[in-house]
Amino acid sequence: xxxxxxxxxxxxxxxxxxxxxxxxxxxxxxxxxxxxxxxxxxxxxxxxxxxxxxxxxxxxxxxxxxxxxxxxxxxxxxxxxxxxxxxxx
Amino acid sequence: xxxxxxxxxxxxxxxxxxxxxxxxxxxxxxxxxxxxxxxxxxxxxxxxxxxxxxxxxxxxxxxxxxxxxxxxxxxxxxxxxxxxxxxxxxxxxxxxxxxxxxxxxxxxxxxxxxxxxxxxxxxxxxxxxxxxxxxxxxxxx
Amino acid sequence: xxxxxxxxxxxxxxxxxxxxxxxxxxxxxxxxxxxxxxxxxxxxxxxxxxxxxxxxxxxxxxxxxxxxxxxxxxxxxxxxxxxxxxxxxxxxxxxxxxxxxxxxxxxxxxxxxxxxxxxxxxxxxxxxxxxxxxxxxxxxxxxxxxxxxxxxxxxxxxxxxxx
Numbered sequence: 001x002x003x004x005x006x007x008x009x010x011x012x013x014x015x016x017x018x019x020x021x022x023x024x025x026x027x028x029x030x031x032x033x034x035x036x037x038x039x040x041x042x043x044x045x046x047x048x049x050x051x052x053x054x055x056x057x058x059x060x061x062x063x064x065x066x067x068x069x070x071x072x073x074x075x076x077x078x079x080x081x082x083x084x085x086x087x088x089x
Numbered sequence: 090x091x092x093x094x095x096x097x098x099x100x101x102x103x104x105x106x107x108x109x110x111x112x113x114x115x116x117x118x119x120x121x122x123x124x125x126x127x128x129x130x131x132x133x134x135x136x137x138x139x140x141x142x143x144x145x146x147x148x149x150x151x152x153x154x155x156x157x158x159x160x161x162x163x164x165x166x167x168x169x170x171x172x173x174x175x176x177x178x179x180x181x182x183x184x185x186x187x188x189x190x191x192x193x194x195x196x197x198x199x200x201x202x203x204x205x206x207x208x209x210x211x212x213x214x215x216x217x218x219x220x221x222x223x224x225x226x227x228x229x230x
Numbered sequence: 231x232x233x234x235x236x237x238x239x240x241x242x243x244x245x246x247x248x249x250x251x252x253x254x255x256x257x258x259x260x261x262x263x264x265x266x267x268x269x270x271x272x273x274x275x276x277x278x279x280x281x282x283x284x285x286x287x288x289x290x291x292x293x294x295x296x297x298x299x300x301x302x303x304x305x306x307x308x309x310x311x312x313x314x315x316x317x318x319x320x321x322x323x324x325x326x327x328x329x330x331x332x333x334x335x336x337x338x339x340x341x342x343x344x345x346x347x348x349x350x351x352x353x354x355x356x357x358x359x360x361x362x363x364x365x366x367x368x369x370x371x372x373x374x375x376x377x378x379x380x381x382x383x384x385x386x387x388x389x390x391x392x393x
Contacts, residue, residue: 002098
């Protein structure tokens with residue numbers, strides 16, 4: 001039963017990534033692109049954890065943790081750049 | 090027992106997948122940037138949370154090894170999602186926001202994003218009570 | 231002396247717990263290292279945290295966290311329903327000003343985060359003097375109701391915890 005649920009979840013998050021990619025290409029402004037990138041990071045963390053369940057290995061959690069951190073920092077850096085025109089003042 | 094765990098994990102995975110999909114679908118369906126901001130910050134958070142909970146249960150019950158990293162990732166995402174949403178909203182207001190469409194603050198000062206930079210640098214919040222002075226009793230330890 | 235060694239006891243506790251979760255197994259060696267980190271890091275970063283946030287009622291935090299978790303799950307269903315089944319033309323999004331009674335910066339930060347995570351609302355900005363929050367609602371036919379709910383459900387509880 002779990003393998004079927006896993007496949008379904010893989011499909012859902014893969015489709016989500018495609019939606020995000022569409023939003024990155026077709027967006028009214030730069031803010032929407034930042035939002036789409038942020039959502040993409042969250043979906044990729046979910047995919048990494050799903051892959052970890054699929055291969056029965058716990059290595060991917062560290063990757064997920066690092067991804068969560070760099071994703072957060074990069075989103076904040078993008079927004080800071082839009083707000084102030086500079087990241088480190 | 091094993092059966093119940095299997096069903097729980099499967100339900101969590103399917104629900105998480107649906108919520109993640111809805112979050113990203115909202116990103117392309119909703120009409121403008123501010124409404125689009127709602128979908129990913131909420132739906133995706135529960136989507137990832139469900140996947141992490143399922144993974145935690147899976148490794149605990151099926152494999153017999155309890156891992157706390159999922160819990161850490163969940164906490165991290167739950168804590169950072171409001172901050173990124175707030176930052177993106179501020180960036181949107183800064184670039185495309187129209188001062189006249191916003192409601193009044195009800196206070197003498199304007200919304201922080203629309204104020205000029207010299208004011209932004211002032212410390213805006215001070216605590217109500219002044220900090221207690223260091224007294225002799227503090228040094229008695 | 232004790233105040234100098236532990237400038238921020240909550241930060242020390244948080245660092246120890248986080249480190250123990252990161253190493254993922256309970257051994258004495260990791261606990262000792264976690265304690266070393268938990269004591270050194272607050273001392274080094276003490277200049278950046280000039281004063282301690284005062285918690286008046288730490289027990290009430292548990293109740294608050296449970297309520298917020300319940301609301302996060304509820305908000306997910308509500309937002310998913312709106313995204314899937316409501317045509318964009320019927321969407322009534324609105325800006326709401328929420329005047330604040332809270333004064334401590336930590337309490338306002340927690341309130342802003344809570345508003346973002348709960349049903350259909352999102353904190354966008356704060357007034358220059360920190361007396362009001364600008365909240366965006368995804369679908370709010372009655373904005374007054376949203377403001378009243380935020381004030382009674384979250385702000386009153388935070389008031390009891392922080393002030």
